[in-house]
Amino acid sequence: MEIKIIELQPQDINEVKELAALVIKDSFHNDGVAHKYKKYLSEEIIRVQKKFDQDQKENYYFLIAKENNKVVGTAGYALKIAGPIQLALNQLQLSDKSVVELISFYIHPQHQGKGIGPKLLKALLTHLKQADYQYFSLYTGYQKAKDFWRKKLGEPDVILPKYFEKSLDCHVWVKPI
Secondary structure: OOEEEEEEHHHHEEEEEHHHHHHHHHHHOOOOOOOOOHHHHHHHHHHHHHOOOOHHHOOOEEEEEEEOOOOOOOOEOOEEEEEEHHHHHHHHOOHHHHEEEEEEEHHHHHHHOOHHHHHHHHHHHHHHHHHHOEEEEEOOOOOOHHHHHHHHHHOOOOOEEEEEOOOEEEEEEEEEO
């Protein structure tokens, strides 16, 4: 399995959007909340998919993982800090000027556990180090993602209780690059 990590190209945007929708649906089903949060699920897919649009290039940067010319993973970062990351930075008393938010880590369910996520993370961190950022941050409410990031980064730096839909905790990590 040869995985290529490259910058998101315009011709890959639709495939990346499909991948994001697939992984989000899979995560909701795995967490057992797909029926309970059906409206939120649809809204989340639309919200995430908009980030990949060409007109958002000044706000986001994305890498993709390809195998046999098919997109099997994506990861990126946002240039503007907001939402749970901003709340966590306030609690940690850190300035958002030195922090970038990692976003949209989506690995195709059939390719999870094959080292694609760590490859994307390493490539993103290399890019961020060259851009002189000091910290990266990320958050999740998905249980499988919480478990994955806890194994990679340790315990979350901040837990925001009942942040999502007033019932699901949000785990936030803020780490030096």
